Amino acid sequence: MIRGLQLSLNKTQKLRLESALEQLESLSSKTNTNASVAVADTIPVNYEDGVLKGHGTSEMEGQVVATVCGVVERVNKLVYVRALRARYKPEVGDIIVGRVIEVAPKRWRLEINFSQDAVLMLSSMNLPDGIQRRRTATDELNMRTIFEENDVVCAEVRGFQHDGSLHLQARSQKYGKLDRGQLLRISPYLVKRRKQHFHHLDQYGVDLILGCNGFIWVGEHVEAKDDMVVDQTNKSEQQNANSGGSVGSDDQEQSHTSLEIRQNICRIANAVRVLSALGFMVTVEVITEIVDLSSSLNLDIHEMLGAEFYVVVAEREAERRRSSTKKR
Amino acid sequence: MEYVNPEGLRLxxxxxxxxxQLRAEIGVVSRADGSAVFEMGNTKVIAAVYGPREVQNKSQQINDQAVVRCEYSMANFSTGDRMRKPKHDRRSTEISLVIRQTMEACILTHLMPRSQIDIFVQVLQADGGTRSACINAATLALADAGIPMRDLVTSCAAGYLNSTPLLDLNYVEDSAGGPDVTVGILPKLDKVTLLQMDAKLPMDTFETVMQLAIEGCKAVANYIRELLLENTKQLEFRRGV
Structure with a gap:
């Protein structure tokens, strides 16, 4: 019934899950009037007002026809179909998480769940020493000290180049290599574009990055080095000290993650897994709610992926949406 | 042999x-971008779609459209007698090609330049009409992957035995040696994208047989459409606002 969900539900659990999903359906049908279309369905439009055909539509014998399965959205004259399960469609300024798959001359290639690999140029990221300058041949040779293959990297979408390739940038301390944590891949339609994609969950000591491309990073909290305030010389000294031994003492000292934080990371990651398997929107509020729910039920981390917890989460979600519609 | 008995019933x-009977399920392979299982009676086929993704072999890259690749295979356990077959025999190469061409005709490849779409279909149970089932499964998987298409492609076979046109031949009828017409259509555009026959048939009977197959395709199309719509609605309401 649900994608990627092989649960052995017993009879009561099955009934509870079904009733929770039915509740969700009835809640959404009030707000959304049958705007779903399948491939090759005709989209009813008012031709007198003029129509602009957007993504996911095409014209066929004078009719507007959907080319993907999804939900019809109308903005003034524009009619487009918002596809649900599809690969990520980048927009300029999106915060994304990706994995380095190749170190090429002056650039890294990143897998970001797009139809092509994204390119992160050496020149479009801040070097560890933080000075604005031309990138020299030495910098190019030292690229592997910044990111290696298979590193997980956080960056921002810069835009499409003339040749159609997608370029990224990482011009702030908050971007860059991510380590000591877990990377989760979910469907991009479950992540909403918001003001804030970096979240520091203080109570767990964990950083959560909800990449717009459906890559979600859950890792130990790293104190952001805000270089805006710090004096230039002071900072470069400090940075030199950091990068001086490259993989030296500093790294070793930090490489230990306490058990408690590891457990928190796993708990949050499992919450995301449960939510995405059920197809619910993944936001910080919901994730923290699910994590709290699991700890209040005294569940072990591995029990979060058991059948019972899925049912509980579905019921909780139905409850949450019902109360939020009441408030409105 | 008698394939249609005097009461007008088949074997x-x-x-x-x-x-x-048709049965299909969307989203059966968790790691794939799109996937589906399609059953026509005892014929059962699984399809998985990966992509659009970066082209693996750079020399194949096309600058203004996507590359579509297809791999058809038959599970060893799919037929009555378990046979160890070489992986790329002529039959599977041919069917791979047929499926690739049919699907390529309906995918809007120009919207995904410099990328590649991989379609993998595997026959889990073979009982005649695997070609049609594969195409139907591939359509579902492509739609599930959110790949833009001109139209759904659906396919169905028809044959002519005991001077009766028969819809959707099973394995026994298929191996009778009579004509087997596999038709693939774009139901909305009302166009034929695939037409194969491996025997001779008089012109007028051919037309009735083909018409029958087209009717079958339309029935499959209705089923697939309903399924996709239901799936889309489910995804949307679960996601919430």
Whole structure:
């Protein structure tokens, strides 16, 4: 019934899950009037007002026809179909998480769940020493000290180049290599574009990055080095000290993650897994709610992926949406 | 041999113009971008779509459209007698090609330049009409992957035995040696994208047989459409606002 969900539900659990999903359906049908279309369905439009055909539509014998399965959205004259399960469609300024798959001359290639690999140029990221300058041949040779293959990297979408390739940038301390944590891949339609994609969950000591491309990073909290305030010389000294031994003492000292934080990371990651398997929107509020729910039920981390917890989460979600519609 | 008995019933108890039962499921391979299982009676096929993704072999890259690749295979356990077959025999190469061409005709490849779409279909149970089932499964998987298409492609076979046109042949009828017409259509555009026949048939009977197959395709199209719409609605309401 649900994608990627092989649960052995017993009879009561099955009934509870079904009733929770039915509740969700009835809640959404009030707000959304049958705007779903399948491939090759005709989209009813008012031709007198003029129509602009957007993504996911095409014209066929004078009719507007959907080319993907999804939900019809109308903005003034524009009619487009918002596809649900599809690969990520980048927009300029999106915060994304990706994995380095190749170190090429002056650039890294990143897998970001797009139809092509994204390119992160050496020149479009801040070097560890933080000075604005031309990138020299030495910098190019030292690229592997910044990111290696298979590193997980956080960056921002810069835009499409003339040749159609997608370029990224990482011009702030908050971007860059991510380590000591877990990377989760979910469907991009479950992540909403918001003001804030970096979240520091203080109570767990964990950083959560909800990449717009459906890559979600859950890792130990790293104190952001805000270089805006710090004096230039002071900072470069400090940075030199950091990068001086490259993989030296500093790294070793930090490489230990306490058990408690590891457990928190796993708990949050499992919450995301449960939510995405059920197809619910993944936001910080919901994730923290699910994590709290699991700890209040005294569940072990591995029990979060058991059948019972899925049912509980579905019921909780139905409850949450019902109360939020009441408030409105 | 008698394929249609005097009461007008076929070997498996169907009427000549009756299809086998259809069953399909979307989203069966968790790691794939899109996937589906499609069953026509005892024929069961699984399809998985990966992409659009970066082209693996750079020399194949096309600058203004996507590359579509297809791999058809038959599981060893799919037929009655378990056979160890070489992986790329002529038959599977041919069917891979047929499926690739049919699907390529309906995918809007120009929207995904410099990328590649991989379609993998595997026959889990073979009982005649695997070609049609594969195409139907591939359509579902492509739609599930959110790949833009001109139209759904659906396919169905029809044959002519005991001077009766028969819809959707099963394995026994298929191996009778009579003509087997596999048709693939774009139901909305009302166009034919695939037409194969491996025997001779007089012109006028051919037309009735083909018409029958087209009717079958339309029935499959209705089923697939309903399924996709239901799936889309489910995804949307679960996601919430």
């Amino acid at each position: 498996d108890g169907r009427r000549p113009l009756e299809m086998r």
